[in-house]
Amino acid sequence: MEHFRPMRRLRQQLSDEDTIGILQRATSGTLALLGDNGYPYAVPISYVYADGHLYFHSALSGHKVDAIRACDKASFCVIEQDQVHPKEYTTYFRSVIAFGRIHIVEDESEKLEMARMLGRRYNPNDEDNLQKEIEHGLSRMLAIRFDIEHLTGKEAIELVGGKQDKQES
Numbered sequence: 001m002e003h004f005r006p007m008r009r010l011r012q013q014l015s016d017e018d019t020i021g022i023l024q025r026a027t028s029g030t031l032a033l034l035g036d037n038g039y040p041y042a043v044p045i046s047y048v049y050a051d052g053h054l055y056f057h058s059a060l061s062g063h064k065v066d067a068i069r070a071c072d073k074a075s076f077c078v079i080e081q082d083q084v085h086p087k088e089y090t091t092y093f094r095s096v097i098a099f100g101r102i103h104i105v106e107d108e109s110e111k112l113e114m115a116r117m118l119g120r121r122y123n124p125n126d127e128d129n130l131q132k133e134i135e136h137g138l139s140r141m142l143a144i145r146f147d148i149e150h151l152t153g154k155e156a157i158e159l160v161g162g163k164q165d166k167q168e169s
């Protein structure tokens with residue numbers, strides 16, 4: 001297991017429960033990969049969270065897929081809240097960052113289960129429609145699994161019961 005650095009402003013760190021709550025509520029985030037020519041590739045994507053994993057679906061090819069095949073280290077960021085307070089020159093934010101390993105799922109039954117999970121996340125209680133969509137689209141999609149190794153949530157100091165944090169930098 002890699003060593004992941006701690007958050008400097010520890011008082012702003014969310015509990016595990018609150019952090020996972022954000023992952024369960026949000027519908028998209030930014031997946032950061034090692035892209036072409038050593039440039040980081042940060043790509044917005046929909047996802048579903050379950051039991052320490054993030055699941056994505058994708059077309060069969062492209063920059064994202066090439067990057068995942070070349071390097072399995074990834075991070076993923078979700079912004080739940082970005083409430084700008086102009087007069088304070090700040091934003092009351094709440095966000096999550098995950099680090100982990102990312103893989104294309106080759107196992108057909110796992111892939112099918114992931115497609116169902118993703119479908120239900122975005123369109124619950126519509127099993128007939130989901131089944132048709134899966135029959136039509138499964139062979140043309142890739143299922144991608146992100147195994148979370150390190151997960152943190154953070155909120156703006158203004159959201160932490162009004163505490164000030166100005167002396168830390």
Ligand SMILES: Cc1cc2nc3c(=O)[nH]c(=O)nc-3n(C[C@H](O)[C@H](O)[C@H](O)COP(=O)(O)OP(=O)(O)OC[C@H]3O[C@@H](n4cnc5c(N)ncnc54)[C@H](O)[C@@H]3O)c2cc1C
Nearest residue numbers: 028041043044045046047056057058059061062063064065
């Ligand atoms: C809210 C949201 C949800 C999304 N959900 C999904 C999803 O669930 N699954 C999925 O596969 N895709 C999703 N997308 C689209 C995703 O961002 C990519 O465009 C798509 O996955 C293709 O990526 P690629 O690397 O294969 O594209 P390629 O065409 O191979 O990328 C080539 C280049 O195009 C540019 N590019 C690619 N995507 C974008 C982009 N979104 N914005 C600006 N420039 C771009 C970059 O310069 C990239 O290097 C979502 C986008 C948004 C905004």
